[in-house]
Amino acid sequence: MSLARNIIQGDIRAIARAMTWIENEHEAKEQLIDEIFPDCGRATVWGITGPPGAGKSTLTDQLITRERRQGRKVGIIAVDPSSPFSGGAILGDRLRMQQHATDDGVFIRSMASRGHLGGVAGSTGDAVKVLDAAGFDTIIVETIGVGQTEIEVMGMADIVLLVLVPGLGDEIQALKAGVMEIGDLFVINKADRDDAGKIKAEVEYVLGLKYAENMAAKNPVLMVSALTGQGIDDLHHSLYSYLNLIRSSGTLEQRRRDRLAGELRTIAAAKIEALVHYHLDFEDRLDSWVEMLYSRKESPYGLMNGRIESLIKELTDK
Amino acid sequence: MAKKIRILIGKPGLDGHDRGAKYIARALKDAGYEVVYTGIRQSPEAIARTAVQEDVDFVGLSLLSGAHNELFPEVIRQLKQEKADDIIVFGGGVIPDDDIPGLTAAGIEAVFTPGTPIKDVIAFIEANRERVESK
Numbered sequence: 001m002s003l004a005r006n007i008i009q010g011d012i013r014a015i016a017r018a019m020t021w022i023e024n025e026h027e028a029k030e031q032l033i034d035e036i037f038p039d040c041g042r043a044t045v046w047g048i049t050g051p052p053g054a055g056k057s058t059l060t061d062q063l064i065t066r067e068r069r070q071g072r073k074v075g076i077i078a079v080d081p082s083s084p085f086s087g088g089a090i091l092g093d094r095l096r097m098q099q100h101a102t103d104d105g106v107f108i109r110s111m112a113s114r115g116h117l118g119g120v121a122g123s124t125g126d127a128v129k130v131l132d133a134a135g136f137d138t139i140i141v142e143t144i145g146v147g148q149t150e151i152e153v154m155g156m157a158d159i160v161l162l163v164l165v166p167g168l169g170d171e172i173q174a175l176k177a178g179v180m181e182i183g184d185l186f187v188i189n190k191a192d193r194d195d196a197g198k199i200k201a202e203v204e205y206v207l208g209l210k211y212a213e214n215m216a217a218k219n220p221v222l223m224v225s226a227l228t229g230q231g232i233d234d235l236h237h238s239l240y241s242y243l244n245l246i247r248s249s250g251t252l253e254q255r256r257r258d259r260l261a262g263e264l265r266t267i268a269a270a271k272i273e274a275l276v277h278y279h280l281d282f283e284d285r286l287d288s289w290v291e292m293l294y295s296r297k298e299s300p301y302g303l304m305n306g307r308i309e310s311l312i313k314e315l316t317d318k
Numbered sequence: 319m320a321k322k323i324r325i326l327i328g329k330p331g332l333d334g335h336d337r338g339a340k341y342i343a344r345a346l347k348d349a350g351y352e353v354v355y356t357g358i359r360q361s362p363e364a365i366a367r368t369a370v371q372e373d374v375d376f377v378g379l380s381l382l383s384g385a386h387n388e389l390f391p392e393v394i395r396q397l398k399q400e401k402a403d404d405i406i407v408f409g410g411g412v413i414p415d416d417d418i419p420g421l422t423a424a425g426i427e428a429v430f431t432p433g434t435p436i437k438d439v440i441a442f443i444e445a446n447r448e449r450v451e452s453k
């Protein structure tokens with residue numbers, strides 16, 4: 001039986017193996033994704049992002065529990081950074097979720113970023129598809145601990161939770177900028193600590209500026225303690241209210257269309273780059289081109305435009 | 319692209335000391351592997367299911383409490399039950415020499431006792447690279 005069919009039937013080993021294929025750019029990856037694609041689009045995808053150590057994994061663990069209580073199957077993709085030096089990684093997010101390790105309705109996969117910037121791995125989007133096709137109702141993507149520039153999860157998720165905590169010091173300035181742009185729900189975690197109220201006030205203040213004209217559209221800000229469970233039920237409830245809101249306003253549908261557009265852009269860019277590299281014989285000729293530039297016989301744009309023009313001519317003449 | 323080797327470091331049993339496990343996890347990361355670390359007090363079932371979901375090539379078990387003769391073979395049994403007995407299992411911790419043949423017979427492919435240099439563990443993994451790359 002094909003791997004795709006086994007995935008669609010929810011076979012755990014098939015799901016796990018498919019993710020490995022995707023991560024390693026297996027030669028059958030594209031066919032696999034195309035085979036499962038018709039079965040995708042049913043799951044709701046949540047992104048959980050925020051600075052390192054904010055409690056994203058602990059919060060994810062709590063939310064899994066709430067989802068399971070309501071009978072939903074949950075898939076989790078938790079991304080941690082790869083070492084730029086060794087290429088290795090310690091994938092420790094699932095440590096906080098291990099109480100769900102033996103639950104058939106929960107599938108947790110750790111991913112290393114493998115040099116991809118943006119807070120997720122380059123293969124995270126396709127891994128989400130595998131869980132979606134396998135019938136998981138809710139898919140949670142935990143990003144690496146990020147600042148406000150690594151926000152690729154926004155293009156991948158239906159709803160994004162930005163987790164903030166007290167005691168970030170100078171980072172709060174950057175995060176204030178982030179709050180303007182990232183996230184649907186703002187979660188102030190570690191509310192069991194004294195200074196959490198101050199962060200909430202700051203976030204509310206920034207949102208107040210952003211939505212001064214339209215306070216009804218202001219994003220929810222919730223105080224929780226992922227450690228004690230305080231406030232998590234309210235957060236879960238707000239999350240579903242927000243999902244309903246964006247569903248009825250058409251925002252959700254638009255996000256999903258945008259996501260597909262983004263995926264096509266990424267695929268097209270990668271394919272065209274590979275194609276041009278191949279036909280220009282780029283790697284082999286690079287040294288001689290560098291010589292031409294170094295001796296100032298050629299200029300960079302002139303050289304490349306010339307090569308690409310003759311390539312297009314060559315291809316269209318065929 | 320070369321396949322990235324993925325390794326689960328698991329701590330079955332009740333002892334709460336994970337310094338050794340964390341040390342090996344970090345050393346394997348520095349050697350270029352992707353290491354999934356699940357923390358202390360994991361049941362053999364949780365370790366096996368985690369290994370399957372993470373599609374790891376190796377499971378390294380770390381144990382100080384002395385229950386290795388029961389818990390290590392139980393992990394092997396659980397992996398078989400999950401149809402994942404192609405995953406290579408090794409163990410480490412305070413393990414008397416007399417226990418090693420029994421563990422080997424149960425399917426633990428290597429046992430590293432305290433003081434084993436990390437390069438021996440890496441050599442063991444590299445010696446099995448072809449095997450995991452061909453599956």
Ligand SMILES: Nc1nc2c(ncn2[C@@H]2O[C@H](COP(=O)(O)OP(=O)(O)OP(=O)(O)O)[C@@H](O)[C@H]2O)c(=O)[nH]1
Nearest residue numbers: 051052053054055056057058145189190225226227
């Ligand atoms: N006091 C307190 N500590 C918490 C809370 N939530 C998480 N922590 C602790 O904060 C630390 C980091 O928690 P994680 O859940 O691993 O944080 P994370 O954001 O996933 O971390 P990275 O993935 O490494 O960026 C752990 O020691 C948690 O126990 C909370 O609500 N209150």
Ligand SMILES: [Mg+2]
Nearest residue numbers: 056057093142
């Ligand atoms: Mg985490």
